[in-house]
Amino acid sequence: MLNFSAHLGFQFTEVPFAARFGAAAAAGYRAVEFPSPYEQDAGELAELLARHQLQLVQFATPMGDGKGLAALAGRKEEFREGLHQALHYARRLGCRRLHLMSGCAGPDEPADATTYLDNIRYAVAFFADQGIQSLIEVIGEASAPGYFMSRFERAEWLFDAVDSPGLGLIFDSYHASRLGGDPLALLDAWWPRLGHVQVADDPGRHEPGTGRLDFPALFALLERRGYPGWIGCEYHPHNGTEAGLGWLAAYMAGR
Ligand SMILES: O=C(O)[C@@H](O)C(=O)CO
Numbered sequence: 001m002l003n004f005s006a007h008l009g010f011q012f013t014e015v016p017f018a019a020r021f022g023a024a025a026a027a028g029y030r031a032v033e034f035p036s037p038y039e040q041d042a043g044e045l046a047e048l049l050a051r052h053q054l055q056l057v058q059f060a061t062p063m064g065d066g067k068g069l070a071a072l073a074g075r076k077e078e079f080r081e082g083l084h085q086a087l088h089y090a091r092r093l094g095c096r097r098l099h100l101m102s103g104c105a106g107p108d109e110p111a112d113a114t115t116y117l118d119n120i121r122y123a124v125a126f127f128a129d130q131g132i133q134s135l136i137e138v139i140g141e142a143s144a145p146g147y148f149m150s151r152f153e154r155a156e157w158l159f160d161a162v163d164s165p166g167l168g169l170i171f172d173s174y175h176a177s178r179l180g181g182d183p184l185a186l187l188d189a190w191w192p193r194l195g196h197v198q199v200a201d202d203p204g205r206h207e208p209g210t211g212r213l214d215f216p217a218l219f220a221l222l223e224r225r226g227y228p229g230w231i232g233c234e235y236h237p238h239n240g241t242e243a244g245l246g247w248l249a250a251y252m253a254g255r
């Protein structure tokens with residue numbers, strides 16, 4: 001049976017952030033994820049996770065003022081300093097996966113492959129020593145203009161160059177579909193390097209079942225492969241988070 005994690009940046013936004021933990025647990029989730037814990041006190045977050053018996057599945061290293069720093073030529077020092085802050089939170093929160101976001105290039109913010117590769121290699125080694133897996137995600141430019149890790153071809157280049165089990169891919173069904181690929185074929189091809197999965201339907205980035213993606217087939221593939229990890233529910237609820245959890249109840253009932 002597959003395991004689902006609530007994405008607290010997308011779901012349960014009807015209530016303030018601290019209340020989303022209880023809401024996710026009450027809805028049956030045993031794990032959560034959200035990109036940035038740094039505005040909250042690590043001790044308070046640890047207490048919320050413990051009180052609601054939730055695991056924290058993954059979060060991102062400090063993202064600067066946007067979608068990360070790893071490929072930004074002028075921000076190498078800031079990226080590397082952020083790894084220590086991420087490690088502090090990961091230890092305190094018992095989290096074993098960290099997303100290294102590439103950042104978005106802009107007119108005054110150059111990004112390049114050498115900086116990115118150096119930083120990712122450095123971070124993968126830094127976290128692997130602590131038993132933490134580093135993750136990258138392919139996010140299309142339509143969702144994040146200028147995002148450096150915006151194509152699966154580029155992810156292939158990165159994985160070949162880094163060549164470490166300490167690096168895994170976040171496969172996000174929405175971005176995979178938006179990029180024009182066949183999400184099922186991509187998921188299958190990336191299986192050996194899969195570190196985490198996120199789901200949202202396309203178009204709309206709403207609940208599974210609201211668009212054209214074949215989630216029964218996608219879940220069957222993950223089950224067949226014996227996927228041991230978590231599936232983050234990174235979608236915008238169409239009509240309220242709890243009202244939109246029917247797809248998950250249906251999946252659970254079918255097991
Ligand atoms: O799909 C996304 O944009 C997210 O998984 C992400 O990268 C975290 O903000």
Ligand SMILES: [Mg+2]
Nearest residue numbers: 137172198234
């Ligand atoms: Mg995602």
